[in-house]
Amino acid sequence: MGHREDLLEGAKRCLLEKGFVRTTARDIVKESGTNLASIGYHYGSKDALLAEAFIALVEPMGGVFEGSRAEGGAAKGSLERFREVWGGVIEAVPESRPIWMMTLEVITQGERLAGIRELLAEAQKEGRSGLAALFTGIEESELPEDLVESEGRFYTTLLNGLMVQWLFDPDSATTAEQLTEGLRRFIDRTRDEGGETGRAPGA
Structure with a gap:
């Protein structure tokens, strides 16, 4: 490997061991x-390198979530699909825990990590797109912008909240079944109240 690749791999190892704040350029x-x-x-800078290293650590997690979808046979956009995907996300918590701990570090240490925060914020749109594709079954390249900006944000919000629960206390954290049941009841209530017949987001 050249210096660029060596730096990226070294930065990834430092992040996993020390996190953002404690990792120095000399490390x-x-x-x-x-x-x-x-x-x-x-x-260009240590912050830019750490942000790229973080993104490189996050990218393989999409494959874990994709694997959970491939193992199930639920229809795209259905409640069962919704449950299957969240079940896969939760199963990956032990593997993804270091990534989520770093994400929380960026959130809680925002002022000290301003440069990194800005760089990662720019990458969030790609994450919304990936989640929208995962739940709807539509290829990312074919996702309409309004879907990414609505459903993609919806799934991202659920993901962030769910991960905080699982990091804080796995024993009391929301399960895929509970999350799906909550959505099902919301859909039923809107239908009973005379609203549009609801389907899971992405249906």
């Missing part, structure tokens, strides 16, 4: 076997 240099000048040359 990354030591872990990657490179030099300080390489960080600026290849990434």
